Amino acid sequence: MDIETFLHDLHFDTEKVFPPNWQVDWEDAPLPYKLYRDLKEIPLTADVPLTLKERKAYEKPSLDELGHFLWYVYGLTQYSQTPLEDTNEKAVQSLRRFVPSGGGLYPNELYVYVKLEDIPEGIYHYDVAHHRLILLREGNYDFYLSRSLGNRYHISDCFCTVFISTLFWKNFYKYNNFSYRLQGLDAGVLIGQLLEVAGKIGLSSRVCYQFLDTSVNHMLGLLDQDESVYAVIPLSIHGIKNNPNREEIVSAADLCRELPELKHVSYNRSKRVIDFPILRQLQEASILETTQSFVKTKENSSVKRSLSTETILLPFTESLSYDLASICRERHSPDNDFVLGKVSQTQLASLLKETCSFSYQNDLDDTQGKVDTRVSLYGSFYNVEGVPDGAYSYNNSSHALQKITEGDYREFLQFGLTMPNVNLYQVPLCMHIVGDKNHLKEKLGYRGYRIQQMEAGIFVQRLLLMSGALGMGGHPLLGFDANQSDELYKLDSIGKTSLIQIPVGPYRPRAWLKGSLRS
Numbered sequence: 001m002d003i004e005t006f007l008h009d010l011h012f013d014t015e016k017v018f019p020p021n022w023q024v025d026w027e028d029a030p031l032p033y034k035l036y037r038d039l040k041e042i043p044l045t046a047d048v049p050l051t052l053k054e055r056k057a058y059e060k061p062s063l064d065e066l067g068h069f070l071w072y073v074y075g076l077t078q079y080s081q082t083p084l085e086d087t088n089e090k091a092v093q094s095l096r097r098f099v100p101s102g103g104g105l106y107p108n109e110l111y112v113y114v115k116l117e118d119i120p121e122g123i124y125h126y127d128v129a130h131h132r133l134i135l136l137r138e139g140n141y142d143f144y145l146s147r148s149l150g151n152r153y154h155i156s157d158c159f160c161t162v163f164i165s166t167l168f169w170k171n172f173y174k175y176n177n178f179s180y181r182l183q184g185l186d187a188g189v190l191i192g193q194l195l196e197v198a199g200k201i202g203l204s205s206r207v208c209y210q211f212l213d214t215s216v217n218h219m220l221g222l223l224d225q226d227e228s229v230y231a232v233i234p235l236s237i238h239g240i241k242n243n244p245n246r247e248e249i250v251s252a253a254d255l256c257r258e259l260p261e262l263k264h265v266s267y268n269r270s271k272r273v274i275d276f277p278i279l280r281q282l283q284e285a286s287i288l289e290t291t292q293s294f295v296k297t298k299e300n301s302s303v304k305r306s307l308s309t310e311t312i313l314l315p316f317t318e319s320l321s322y323d324l325a326s327i328c329r330e331r332h333s334p335d336n337d338f339v340l341g342k343v344s345q346t347q348l349a350s351l352l353k354e355t356c357s358f359s360y361q362n363d364l365d366d367t368q369g370k371v372d373t374r375v376s377l378y379g380s381f382y383n384v385e386g387v388p389d390g391a392y393s394y395n396n397s398s399h400a401l402q403k404i405t406e407g408d409y410r411e412f413l414q415f416g417l418t419m420p421n422v423n424l425y426q427v428p429l430c431m432h433i434v435g436d437k438n439h440l441k442e443k444l445g446y447r448g449y450r451i452q453q454m455e456a457g458i459f460v461q462r463l464l465l466m467s468g469a470l471g472m473g474g475h476p477l478l479g480f481d482a483n484q485s486d487e488l489y490k491l492d493s494i495g496k497t498s499l500i501q502i503p504v505g506p507y508r509p510r511a512w513l514k515g516s517l518r519s
Contacts (some may be wrong), residue, residue: 003285006177011497017177029269030268032105032392035129037266039296042119044133048218052201052328053201060237062116070110070112072197074098074108075098078515079515080361096332098329098331100461101186101189102186102478107186109166110125110126111125113145114157115159122137125516126223141219148212148216149211149232149363150211151245151246153188153234153243154241154377157508158235161235163233164190164232166187168183168283169276172274180279184449184452184453184457185476187231188456188457191454193461194456195360204238208233209451211229211291212288213288218256249288252288285445295444297444311400312392314400320354322465327469328465329516330468333476334507335421336421336423340425342383343385348387352377352399355459356377360458372459374455375433376393376435387401390405391407391488393434404490409430410430411425413480418481422475422477427505429472430502431474431501433456433499434495434498437492456500464476473505482498485501486498
């Protein structure tokens with residue numbers, strides 16, 4: 001299939017990306033985590049603190065603190081049982097983490113390059129099933145990693161670098177080709193959680209979307225066509241400095257010759273892994289082979305609607321004070337649990353401002369970029385104090401809503417759900433994250449699609465956490481008609497499209513059994 005056609009169908013006509021008569025082989029499902037065999041294990045303490053506090057400045061973290069960090073970012077946090085209605089099964093069991101994931105499949109894996117006194121320097125896999133580190137490659141790889149990132153940053157100053165990979169089969173087995181859209185979003189919410197946790201404990205971070213894929217995967221021992229790194233995130237206690245003395249062009253092929261190949265054995269449980277040629281084709285089309293391919297987006301590519309007379313200036317609100325650990329523990333995705341309630345204008349103002357004012361360092365614009373630089377926030381509101389029912393765009397710089405059209409659009413949006421597992425009649429805020437319709441292809445090529453999905457995912461996680469801080473819940477949805485929501489917001493005229501839909505509002509406690517997996 002042509003890549004352009006596939007990406008269009010993936011977004012606007014999703015039924016076409018599934019093969020005819022597609023059926024999921026539930027009995028041969030992979031594990032939701034990767035397991036390595038016969039490698040050195042470094043146990044991490046299960047005595048995880050109940051709250052996150054900023055650590056002492058300029059003091060390198062201990063191994064225990066690194067373990068706490070990894071657990072709050074991506075560890076197994078809860079085991080739950082939820083009763084099912086109108087089925088022969090009594091309940092569905094799941095292992096939960098603090099981040100949402102499409103179908104609860106968690107296609108991402110975490111690897112870390114660690115330089116701490118407590119353990120050997122080297123490359124490790126975070127084994128979430130046992131909350132431990134698995135040593136993959138021992139040694140110092142500052143020079144190799146720095147060149148894989150274009151020699152843009154002083155990696156030697158970073159005590160840890162996190163690699164977020166996607167293991168394609170982990171959600172392809174269920175969602176087939178549609179998994180490509182989920183994989184970028186899942187990586188994004190994971191990045192969003194990492195940024196929140198790092199910021200809360202006082203660590204500096206920078207998200208690198210551009211790196212030499214083959215050389216980074218080679219260092220970790222990954223096969224590009226089965227699992228590939230989507231983001232590299234150095235962590236530092238001093239701040240991550242740019243390197244003004246950048247090296248000349250470096251190629252991934254040259255770097256790979258510097259390190260021996262790893263041939264570690266891993267386990268995923270599936271006995272039959274189906275081929276995914278389209279995902280392989282997209283992976284190959286998205287990789288960067290030399291540092292000459294790295295770009296800067298420079299200007300803000302996000303088109304803002306001009307303010308008009310139909311604008312609602314929102315009230316100024318103090319910055320939200322919240323316990324991140326507590327919000328993480330309470331967060332889940334309500335579906336039939338939403339309960340219609342009135343949302344105050346102050347609540348809406350806080351939610352929008354706190355979500356869109358979030359900033360993070362990245363390698364696209366090399367600034368302390370706002371999360372809404374390339375994606376923005378729209379919403380269809382009902383029963384909000386002081387805001388007429390209707391569809392709006394949010395302008396962060398003026399902290400104002402611009403009305404697009406007035407009316408109650410809950411029924412309109414409900415009929416647009418391809419899997420109506422949420423009752424939108426009970427939801428006062430139906431948010432949409434919006435981005436460029438060409439998925440940043442002009443500047444970033446086919447890699448732009450997954451980068452856009454990751455930035456949307458960062459936005460999603462921030463929105464969910466801020467919803468929790470305000471006593472509400474949110475449920476990310478991809479099973480919606482993007483053409484319909486684009487029509488609602490009149491996005492075609494500005495070259496934009498809806499990337500993901502997130503109903504937000506009050507909810508009642510869910511009927512489930514759950515238990516913490518921390519000691």
